Amino acid sequence: MTEIILHNLLSPVVLFFVLGLIAAIFKSDLKFPNGLSEGLSIYLLIAIGIKGGIELSHYSIQSVLGPIVGALFLGIIIPFITLFILKLMKMDLKNSIGLAATYGSISIVTYGAAISFLDKNGTAYEGFMNALVVLMESPAILVSLLLLKTLENKNSGLVLSTRNIGFVPAYANLFDKEVIRESLFGKSILLLVGSMLIGWVLGERAVPMVKPLFMDLYSSVLILFLLNMGLIAGQRLPEVKKHGMKLVLFGLLTPVLFGSLGVLVGSMVGLSLGGVTLMGVLAGSASYIAAPAALKTSVPEANPSIYLGLALGITFPFNLIIGIPVFYELAKWIQ
Template identity: 70%
Template sequence: MFEMVLQNLLTPAVMFFVLGVIAALCKSDLKIPAGLGETLSIYLLIAIGIKGGIELSHYSLNSVIRPLMGTLCLGIAIPLITFFIMRLIKMDLKNSIGLAATFGSISVVTFGTSISYLEKQGTTFEGFMSAMAALLESPAIFVSLLLLKVIENKKHPVPTHSQNVGIVASSPFKMFDRKLIIESIFGKSVLLLLGSLFIGLIIGERALPVVKPLFIDLYGSVLIIFLLIMGLMAGERLPEVRKHGMKLLLFGLYMPLIGGTLGVLLGHLTGLSVGGSTLMGVLAGSASYIAAPAALKSSVPEANPSIYLGLALGVTFPFNLTFGIPLYNQLAQWIQ
């Protein structure tokens, strides 16, 4: 196990991430050109999606239905578990919901790094796992916001009768206004992942001559630059997380282990290989810093971004990058 962790730590991508963290903590004048991080994130989303779509074209619906249902179960269970833990440690309602949405959704960069890790290990995995990544982006956001609405309705019930209108049906789904649905389903990360996935699925192997030089051959090199940027961002967020106490800091370390273990177990139960179960663990153990914060910003503005974004990016992301991925892989091997 120690050898696997050390091997992962000594990869160029992870070491550049650590370099970024050190630069931020030491107040270095290292600056990344504006817009470069956004550009690289778009590249990574397209690369993961289109490669997954090409691989998915080799599978039938019957072979993916069980992992698909398992992924949806994770999208419901993890935000509920997160919310329950947050209430146990006396976190307020709005920030509990923020963390539930963040930890229930996924980190595409962690997923992409785990793919590179498995490929270097020579571990094969199901090509349709990119579809599972796209599927797991949004459910936790909806579940978390629905939970918030249900709790608020219990605390402040809406009158069911009105003199002028008559009976008014109060539904928790009223919270899902058009703007929220557009942001959650057609936001950048989900749109690019699903769109690229469908393009790869429709075109199949015929897409390889065009996409391979840029989106497959250069993927590892681009990931290095992006993780340097992520390291700078994580280093800047760490002081914010420390302000909120040790309980929250520890949560950022043990929650990915809880989610990752559930993901690996569910991957095994749905018939995935060791590599596929590892990726399912990575998805379940990661935390979103793109899709979920974008939805929370407009839907739960009272939630503190320094808590849910700082914890996801400053604690859970580096933990998964260095220790989590090898741990999930080892667990998948033990279960298999």
């Protein structure tokens, strides 16, 4: 285990992330232009999506049905577990919903780093795992926001109709069009799903055109992105600290809990060692792209320094340095 963690620590993607952290902590003038940062995000979303679509074209629906069900199960159950934990911690509802959406969704970059880890170790994994990334991005956001509506209305079975024509059931307000639109058609979901569908429809015909940019250069672009993420994570660390040690422990322990659940589910649906590891990484990661974008408009009362600070300042570096090799070893043990 120690050798694997050390091996992961000395990989270029982790070292460049640490370099970004150091730059932020010591207030270096190093920074990425907004346009470049946005461009790197778009690149990674397309690269992961199109590779997943191409690989998915090699499989029948029947062969991937089990992993798809497992991925959706994790995306739905993790927000409920998160809310239960935060209730014990006496966290207020709005911030609890923010963390439930964030930790129920996934980190694409953590997943990309896990792929690099497996490739470096020579561990094979199912190509359709890239497609599961798309499936796990959105459900937790929708579930968390619907839970918010439900919990807010639980003490009143009826609400006044906006047309003043009487009372209507509270559940009539559960489905907010803006929430659904943001969850399904936000930038990250749109690019992931769209790229995956394009790769799935074209299959191997797309490889000659996309390989030079989206496959051969993937690891190099990931290094640039993680350098930028290190800068952002370093800037967010003070925001997390001021909210107390309980939240810091939440950001460190829940990835282990959810990642272990992901490893168990991955094993139950018949994935390989690499696939089980990736399922654990997905379940144990936290979103700092799709979920915060939806929360910003849907739950403005939730404090971004809590859900974004924890996801980016605590959980992301923990998974990058320790979580990935731990889930790999756990997958080996359970397999």
